[in-house]
Each structure stands twice: as C-alpha cells, then as structure tokens.
Amino acid sequence: MPEAARYYAIGGFLLGIGLTSLWTIHRLNHTSGKPQKDEEKLSARQLKQLLRVTRVEDQELLKKALADLEENWKSQADIKEGVEGAIGNTPLIKIKSLSEATGCEILAKAEFLNGAGNSPKDRVALSIIHMAEEQGLLTPHSGDTIYEGTVGSTGISLAAICRARGYKAHICMPDDMAIEKSDLLLKLGAEVERVRPAPIVDQKQFVNLARTRAAEHTADPLKPGRGLFADQFETEANWRAHFTGTGPEIYDQTGGHIDAFVSGAGTGGTISGVAMFLKKRLPDVKIVLADPPGSGLYNRVKFGVMFDTKEKEGTRRRHQVDTIVEGIGINRVTHNFDVGRELVDDAIRVNDEQALAMARWLVEHDGIFVGSSSAVNCVAATKLAKQLGPGHRIVTLLCDSGARHLSKFWANREVGGSEDDVCLDQILNPKRDSSREPTELTPRKKYV
Structure with a gap:
C-alpha cells in the first residue's frame, strides 16, 4: 500500500471506531512503541491532519499509536x-424465518x-488423504490417483484437494445425478465415469x-503411480473428520448449549461423528436423522430393520422409487453409520415435495x-x-449450494411473485398424494 494511502487508512479507521485515542495514548505511556522505518513515517501534512482529527497534541505519541x-x-x-487451510471453522448461522415461526432457535x-x-x-x-499419506499410500506428483464412487x-x-496436493482423481458416479456435478469435476481435472444406477451387489455399481x-x-x-480407493462409505477417516472437526466446532460455537442435532446420512459419517462428540459431553442432546424417500435408514432407526418390522428384511420384492434428493439416503448400513447408530434417537421422513x-x-x-x-x-x-x-x-447443516442442483432439483422453479406460495404449515404437512409420494417401505431408485 502507498505511504499516503496507508496513513489515510489508519486515520480513517481511528475516526470510524470513535477515535479512542486518549485511551491508546494512556496505554502507550506505560509501554514502549517500536521505532518506525523511514518509509513508514508520516508526512508533515498528514500528521497535522491526524492531529486535528484526533485532537492529540503530542506528535510523537500519535506516531507511536x-x-x-x-x-x-x-x-x-x-x-x-493453501486451499486445505480454508476447510473447517465454517460459520453457524441462525435461520431467522424458521426460528421466528417455531419459537426455537x-x-x-x-x-x-x-x-x-x-x-x-x-x-x-482431506481426512482420507491425510490418513493415506501417513500410511505411505500416497506420494505427491508421482502419478498416484485417488478413485472414488x-x-x-x-x-x-477430492478433485480439488488432489490438485492442491499433487494427486489425480478418478470419479465414478451414477448417470442420473445433476449434470453440473460431473461438469465441475471435469473442470477440476478429474476423470469422470458416469454409469447406470445399480444395486451394491452389482460389480458395475459405481x-x-x-x-x-x-x-x-x-x-x-x-x-x-498407484491407485487408491478412497472408500468413503467404510473408511474410519470419514466419521473421524466430523468427530474432530464438525462436532467440536458446533459445541464451541453454541457454548455447549444444544438441545438437538439434525442431519441426513449418505455415508453416515457426519451424523455418527458429530453424535459421538456431542453425546459424550451432552448426554441429553437429541440426535435426529433426516431421511428422504426410498431410504431404509428411517426404518432402521425407528424399527431396527431396513424395512418394516412386519416383514423379514429383504424378502419382499419392491418397486423402485425415484427421488430428486441427492447426497443422502441409502439402503444399507455402512460402517460409518453403524459406529454411531446407537446414538441416533429418532428419524424424520421428508419427501421431495417438502424439500422443494x-x-x-x-x-x-x-x-x-x-x-x-x-x-x-x-x-x-x-x-x-x-x-x-x-x-x-436445534442445529443442522447446510451442505451445499443450490448452484449444484440447477438442472434437477431447481429445474423450472422460480422464486418470488408467485400466487401459489405455500405457508410453513403446508410445507411441514403437505396434502398426501399417493400417486406421487412413495411409501416409507419403498427403496429408492438410486442404489448406493
């Protein structure tokens, strides 16, 4: 910053915060200021202006201040x-409209x-990469490639952090996901394979x-180089990232005052990691799963099995269900969900209409x-x-921007000025339409 601009900025800052110069000068009387370099000295005119604004008569004290x-x-x-340093310590924000409508924070x-x-x-x-590096499974700039479904x-x-740390990324994903996701992966330099959705028992499943x-x-x-399978659904690095990061941040940001934590589950790492951290310090905190149509986790939490208690697990053929919700909901219990499953107190089903x-x-x-x-x-x-x-x-997560869902979740939907706007009660209790809404016992089409 040029000399003149630097000191005008300082003067403006002092003025903007109420010009508490007298307090500063009093403090300086009991401390020693560092001598300024020649290039940092004030011009006579600048010093005169600052003296007039701050009403300080002692030029040397002002310089020291x-x-x-x-x-x-x-x-x-x-x-x-690096970009890795910008991960974590995300802000906790109050959703004003929902807080006002419910009387809860x-x-x-x-x-x-x-x-x-x-x-x-x-x-x-980042946790997966750190763990692999510590185990000697990855060497930067060697051609090592991380593969993930x-x-x-x-x-x-993975694509972004791989680029930052000297690795390549190869991503396999279902071909019915929003196209902007694969477009973004390509722009980040990842190799992308879009494949047909298939059950986990199929070797061609993503x-x-x-x-x-x-x-x-x-x-x-x-x-x-070598190929490393990230294995986000089963790796310990997943839930540990939230046990050591997300959970402590929530606890600190709320001062330990939390009545409930609500989260969906895809791999299950987030809800398990946060639950394990919070429950250890706040035994009465309520951990609640948010689950979309077709996922079996709701029934796993409510009834102990992936489907209904009235039938044996997996013995009945069921129709597939399509849902526009991406990223959460699954029809198997992963290791990451299982490690914290006993800490999940309840589950709430949310359909597509409510989410939209x-x-x-x-x-x-x-x-x-x-x-x-x-x-x-x-x-x-x-x-x-x-x-x-x-x-x-109640604390929950805002996982990603709507910009990644323009072609599917947000497709053909505008905001503002509509005469058919719904109230919050209609969102929470929509009119049931059996032709559109799947039953709670129906698995989703997106096999994961």
Missing part, C-alpha cells in the same frame, strides 16, 4: 496454508462455505467400479440458496422444533 496499531494488524493477519452450520469443494465432504476428503460432493472435494479401477491402476505397470418447498422458502425468506440435502435437513429441523416446542436450540 499509529505504529502500534499497524503492527497489531500485521501480527493478526490470518493467512491460510434453529441454527445451521454453513458447510457450503468450506473452501475447497464447498461442502462438508471437504473435511472427509460418489454422487458428487465427495468427488468434487462404488464397486471405483474399487476395481483403483486395483487395475496399481496392477498396471504402464500406469505411473423448503428450498424455495429459504430463498424467499432468508436469501439462503441451497441444494436438496440441505432442504431435507431444514424440513426435519423445523418438524422437530414443532415437536419439542418453543425455547429449544
């Missing part, structure tokens, strides 16, 4: 180490502000395919533009607030 202030600015500089961890892939999966991707967010986080591709890479002498209406509500009333899983979380948090009654504090 300004030097001290500038030195403090320098020492407080918050410089992150509904808070949301703004995970879409993570600095690499803009989702909570940044935490997981994902519906989008984990792949985006997760199984990623595992196979990693093994093929390692076995191929013509390919540089909530996403629109958040934009219209709060200016918050999010994707499908975030909308599901907010519906469940609001439902829970109605159940608990006024005066409670």
Whole structure:
C-alpha cells in the first residue's frame, strides 16, 4: 500500500471506531512503541491532519499509536496454508424465518462455505488423504490417483484437494445425478465415469467400479503411480473428520448449549461423528436423522430393520422409487453409520415435495440458496422444533449450494411473485398424494 494511502487508512479507521485515542495514548505511556522505518513515517501534512482529527497534541505519541496499531494488524493477519487451510471453522448461522415461526432457535452450520469443494465432504476428503499419506499410500506428483464412487460432493472435494496436493482423481458416479456435478469435476481435472444406477451387489455399481479401477491402476505397470480407493462409505477417516472437526466446532460455537442435532446420512459419517462428540459431553442432546424417500435408514432407526418390522428384511420384492434428493439416503448400513447408530434417537421422513418447498422458502425468506440435502435437513429441523416446542436450540447443516442442483432439483422453479406460495404449515404437512409420494417401505431408485 502507498505511504499516503496507508496513513489515510489508519486515520480513517481511528475516526470510524470513535477515535479512542486518549485511551491508546494512556496505554502507550506505560509501554514502549517500536521505532518506525523511514518509509513508514508520516508526512508533515498528514500528521497535522491526524492531529486535528484526533485532537492529540503530542506528535510523537500519535506516531507511536499509529505504529502500534499497524503492527497489531500485521501480527493478526490470518493467512491460510493453501486451499486445505480454508476447510473447517465454517460459520453457524441462525435461520431467522424458521426460528421466528417455531419459537426455537434453529441454527445451521454453513458447510457450503468450506473452501475447497464447498461442502462438508471437504473435511472427509482431506481426512482420507491425510490418513493415506501417513500410511505411505500416497506420494505427491508421482502419478498416484485417488478413485472414488460418489454422487458428487465427495468427488468434487477430492478433485480439488488432489490438485492442491499433487494427486489425480478418478470419479465414478451414477448417470442420473445433476449434470453440473460431473461438469465441475471435469473442470477440476478429474476423470469422470458416469454409469447406470445399480444395486451394491452389482460389480458395475459405481462404488464397486471405483474399487476395481483403483486395483487395475496399481496392477498396471504402464500406469505411473498407484491407485487408491478412497472408500468413503467404510473408511474410519470419514466419521473421524466430523468427530474432530464438525462436532467440536458446533459445541464451541453454541457454548455447549444444544438441545438437538439434525442431519441426513449418505455415508453416515457426519451424523455418527458429530453424535459421538456431542453425546459424550451432552448426554441429553437429541440426535435426529433426516431421511428422504426410498431410504431404509428411517426404518432402521425407528424399527431396527431396513424395512418394516412386519416383514423379514429383504424378502419382499419392491418397486423402485425415484427421488430428486441427492447426497443422502441409502439402503444399507455402512460402517460409518453403524459406529454411531446407537446414538441416533429418532428419524424424520421428508419427501421431495417438502424439500422443494423448503428450498424455495429459504430463498424467499432468508436469501439462503441451497441444494436438496440441505432442504431435507431444514424440513426435519423445523418438524422437530414443532415437536419439542418453543425455547429449544436445534442445529443442522447446510451442505451445499443450490448452484449444484440447477438442472434437477431447481429445474423450472422460480422464486418470488408467485400466487401459489405455500405457508410453513403446508410445507411441514403437505396434502398426501399417493400417486406421487412413495411409501416409507419403498427403496429408492438410486442404489448406493
């Protein structure tokens, strides 16, 4: 910054905060200021202006005050180490409209502000890479490639962090995910395979395919480096990222005052990791799963099996169900969900209609533009607030921006000026339409 601009800025800052110069000077009388370098000295005219504004008669004291202030600015500089340094410590924001409507304080961890892939999966991707590096499984700039099967967010986080740390990324994903996700992956330099949705028992299912591709890479002498299967659904690095990061941040940001935590589950790492951290310190905190249509986790939590208690698990053939919710909901119990499953107290089902209406509500009333899983979380948090009654504090997650869902979840939907706007009660209790709404016992089409 030029000399003149620097000191005018300092003078403006002093004026803007109320010019508490007398207090500063009193403090300086008991401390020693550092001598200024020649290039940092004030011109006579600048000093005269500042003296007049601050009404300080002692020029040397003013110089010391300004030097001290500038030195403090320098020492407080918050410089992150690469894009990885911008992961975590996301803000916790109050969703004003939902809080006012319910009488509860509904808070949301703004995970879409993570600095690499803009989702909570940044935490997981970095944890996976750190663990692999510690085990000697990855060497930067050697051609080592990370392979993963994902519906989008984990792949985006891996692609960004791989580039930052000297690795390549190969992502396998279902071909019915929003196209902007695969477009973004390509722009980040990842290799992308879009495959037909298939059950986990099929070796061509996207997760199984990623595992196979990693093994093929390692076995191929013509390919540089090795292939590493990230294995987000089963790796310990997943839930640990939230046990050591997301959970402690929520606890600190709320001062340990939390009545409930609400989250959807895809891999299950978020809800398990946060639950394990919070329950250890707050045994009475309520952990609630938010689950979309076709997922079996709702019934797993409510009834102990993936389907209904009246039938043996997996013995009945069921129709497939399509849902526009991406990123959460699954029809098997992963290791990451299982490690914290006993800590999940309840589950709330949220259908597509409710998620769509909530996403629109958040934009219209709060200016918050999010994707499908975030909308599901907010519906469940609001439902829970109605159940608990006024005066409670509920924390949930805003997972990613609606910008990743323009072609599907947000397709052909505008905000503002519509005559058919719904109220919050209609979002929470929509009219049941059996022709559109799947039953709770029906698995989703997106096999994961």
